[in-house]
Amino acid sequence: MRLTGKVALITNASQYMGPALTEEFAREGASLAVHDTGAGGAAAAVRIAEAHGRMVAPFGGDLTLPEACDALVEAVVARFGRLDVLVNNSVHPPTGSPTEAVTDEAWRAMMAHLLDEPFFMLRAALRVMRPAKQGKIINMTSATGISGRPRYAAYAAARAAVNNLTRSVGLEVARDGVQVNAIAQNFVENPTYYPPALVGDAEKLARILRNVPAGRLARSEESARLAVYLASEDADFFVGQVIPFAGGSVT
16 A cells, blocks of 8 residues: 555545545555535545554644644644655635636635635644655646636636746755655536536536547546555656646646
């Protein structure tokens, strides 16, 4: 198992890639700190980890607030004695509209959840990882942040910002034994962006697949297994990489 002896923190564990990440990290032997906005929201993730016999603890907090991110990392270290891996599983629904119709509130909410949150968490984790001279940070972002998408300017901008945050911080901390990388995904089954109701609608799915050279959606565990690899010692030479995982729609 690739992650035996490692402590991994997964944010927003009930949303986006959270369930699949929890499953695959637990399968690979990690002890898990699972976060959701309210600690009770991480109950399903706790059950997943416990089913694999892993040590697991739930945490809550509004990660758009920097002090909550600092407190979360401190609480994880207090509970487990260390933090080896942070997975920034940041999520916010993308709302499509003409750019001139994007409200101030919509813009700020998108940036708060998709840019502020992963930055605050990354910063808090580095305060632990850099002195320890080891650590892995994986940002779950979007291929839309690479390619852009009409009518989704705010979402694309936030994801693109985290992609470049990944590149910049990855280069900064590599000599300190910390690897920061990102998975820029799209067309991956998950409960937030590609839920069962959408995937099970044959007509909608057919329209989606016209844009996917691979001709299918990825299963959530496929992306989560890539995250496991990046969290493992097998990926120590990956530095500041933004890896497209989008069935060929972005290369």
